[in-house]
Amino acid sequence: MSETPVKVIVDLSKPKGQRESIVPLTDEEIAERDAQAVQAELDRQAEEAAQAEQQALKDSANAKLLALGLSPEEIAAITGA
Amino acid sequence: MQLIETVELASAASSIEFTSIPQDGVDLVLKFSLRASDTGGYSYIDLALNGSSSNFSSVFLRANVQQATPVTSGSQTYQIEAGTTGDGATASTFANGEITISNYASSAAKSYSADSVTENNSTTASLAITAGLWNNTSAITSLELSLTPYNFLQYSSASLYKITAD
Numbered sequence: 001m002s003e004t005p006v007k008v009i010v011d012l013s014k015p016k017g018q019r020e021s022i023v024p025l026t027d028e029e030i031a032e033r034d035a036q037a038v039q040a041e042l043d044r045q046a047e048e049a050a051q052a053e054q055q056a057l058k059d060s061a062n063a064k065l066l067a068l069g070l071s072p073e074e075i076a077a078i079t080g081a
Numbered sequence: 082m083q084l085i086e087t088v089e090l091a092s093a094a095s096s097i098e099f100t101s102i103p104q105d106g107v108d109l110v111l112k113f114s115l116r117a118s119d120t121g122g123y124s125y126i127d128l129a130l131n132g133s134s135s136n137f138s139s140v141f142l143r144a145n146v147q148q149a150t151p152v153t154s155g156s157q158t159y160q161i162e163a164g165t166t167g168d169g170a171t172a173s174t175f176a177n178g179e180i181t182i183s184n185y186a187s188s189a190a191k192s193y194s195a196d197s198v199t200e201n202n203s204t205t206a207s208l209a210i211t212a213g214l215w216n217n218t219s220a221i222t223s224l225e226l227s228l229t230p231y232n233f234l235q236y237s238s239a240s241l242y243k244i245t246a247d
Contacts, residue, residue, distance in 0.1 A: 005232060008094045010086055012241075013101035020088060025095060033095065037230035 005030065082110060082242045089238040093118060096227035097239050104186040104220060106243025111224065112179045113197075113239045116170075118232040128180065129225040130191070130215055139213025146206045174200035175237065185221040190214055 004024045011019050025033070065075045083106075088097055102109070115126065127134065142154045178197030185191060195211040226239060 005093075005095045007096040007098065007227075008088060008090065010088050010097070010099045010241075011101055012086060012099060012103060016086075019086060022094070033230045040230055 005033070082244050085241045085243055087238060087240040090233055090235055093232040093234050095229070095232050096225055097233065097237075098223060098225035099239075099241050100223045102185075102222050102224065102241070103243065104222075105245065106186065107184060107246050108244040109182040109185045109221065109224070110179060110242040110244065111226075111239060112177075112242070113226065113237075114175045114177045115226075115228075115237045115239075116175045116234040117228050118234055119228075125228075126197070127227045127229060128195075129223075129227065130182075130217070130221050131219055131223055132225070133217065136216040137213060138216070139211050141209060141211045143207060143209040170199065170201035170206075174202065176200060182215075182221060182224075187220065188218045190216045190218060191221065 006022045006024050009021050009023055011021070062075055062079075066072070070078075085103065086099065090097070113126075128137075140155070142152070144152050176197055176199040178195065180193060180195040182191055182193040191214070193211075193213050193215065195213070196209065198208040199206050224241070226233075
């Protein structure tokens with residue numbers, strides 16, 4: 001069984017040394033986190049796909065520039081890569 | 082700039098919240114050193130003010146070392162473009178950064194800025210800066226950092242300061 005996640009609350013109205021409390025998340029908060037975990041994974045996958053697509057476009061553009069006769073140095077000079 | 086409180090996590094926690102923030106300062110500054118349970122190298126930090134994550138707007142600039150799109154910029158409706166080092170990064174490294182909120186006790190909308198850098202001695206590392214507005218006229222009495230759905234790991238810390246007029 002996994003441990004219940006906790007949050008740390010620092011109540012600044014209390015004297016120093018008595019301010020910090022560790023509070024377990026409620027079932028509702030845990031359910032919300034689980035739902036957000038699913039969304040975060042989807043977001044991560046989408047970002048990875050976007051990065052891969054961007055890299056593929058870059059590689060394709062570089063290949064075409066090479067085919068036109070530009071040297072790698074010349075390509076780097078105009079693309080900043 | 083006066084330190085109000087520092088908290089260092091003795092074990093992992095899903096969020097760090099400062100409540101009952103004293104109202105005798107002009108600006109608030111939160112400095113943080115964080116590591117996330119995410120297995121990646123970069124995790125977004127969420128900011129909530131007075132328990133709210135609504136009515137935020139911001140612009141950001143982010144740079145990612147060793148990624149196909151090294152520099153990203155844009156506008157967003159969420160709070161800050163700030164990252165923390167994920168648990169997939171080099172062991173025992175932490176991200177650091179700070180958030181500054183101007184006129185936090187006033188009845189005007191609150192402008193803020195944030196910057197962060199992640200530490201990672203291999204693969205991706207990132208830095209980000211944000212300028213934003215929380216369009217809410219309430220004085221800020223609580224501030225929460227979270228990392229949903231991940232946790233801040235042990236030894237992560239956050240220090241809240243106030244800047245006073247005198």
